Amino acid sequence: MSVVANPNAAPYDFPMKDVRENFPAPLLYIGWEDHLLFCAPVCLPLPPDMPFGAVGAAVLPGVYGYHPDFAKIDWATVEWTKSGQPWQPDPAKSLAENGLTHKDVIRFRTPGLHGLNGSCN
Template sequence: MSVVALERYDIAARDLRENFPAPLLYIGWEDHLMICSPVCLPLPPDMPFGALATAVLPGVYGEHPDFARIDWRQVQWLKSGQPWTPDPAKSLADNGLTHKDVIRFRTPGLTGIQGSCS
């Protein structure tokens, strides 16, 4: 649906990179609706991508009963809805992630609590 402004719309965007302590990254876990939408985290661009699995995501998704069962070698990553293969040794920035990017991960064999999303 399109929007027609009745008057001039001169409001400065408040979600610019410089307004946050670090670039924002949206991260979602496919087929796990205990957390229904991607989380938004300010993450340093020089953080290794592999640290997501070891240092960041346990604090976000660790309470989910499937989280401990994830085989990170089998995880399928999506960036803006497209299949994507990040390098865990490279930084977030070196993997091409910038402010407000959206990534999602799919965990083959794990489809929600007791397979609720299968």
Template sequence: MAVAAITDNYAGERLDRVENFHGNQVIYIGWDYHLMFCAPVAFAISPDTPFDRLLEELIPGAYSQHPEFERIDWDSVQWILNGEAFTPELDASLAAQGIDHKSILRFNTPGLGGIQGSGS
């Protein structure tokens, strides 16, 4: 719908266009059923970043304080990209596998139910 406005054809400036991030794009990462981290986390990184850098740096940096983090079996992790099941290619860049600006990448770790199984 158009905005009801006093000027015709009202259009707003898109504040978070990818061009505004100095060569980076924003991605969000969420670890399902681990609400000790209250919300998904946000990163501004290059679209050329290979996926395995997420596994080696970004995800441990964000989540390693969780007592279950060490126990994650990364081979059995289920990935969800923008609501769809997703199989990452570790060597390929984010851009090359469709992880675009403001994408949400979730991971689910079967068997790990959070602190005392509370989803935390």
């Protein structure tokens, strides 16, 4: 079905509800590639001053830790993307210093780990 915009309609003008100020911390979407147990990235409010290294060490175990592959992750080989583009975060720098802002999307791929029993090979 096609959509037709009516140039004579009233402007679509309203206050946005998902602005940064409406959340306890900036929202960060994080997805784990090739692991279909998780159908979409998770959305987490994370403080901008949190070191990026804490995401894998302290945050993601509570989100993805029950997956059998999670304990096998070699974080030194993880491949990151930000908004679909290859990206290399610095684990010692904060989320903000790594350029992450409200509602950014990052994804990580874990070489050698391809879902339950290799289901995504």
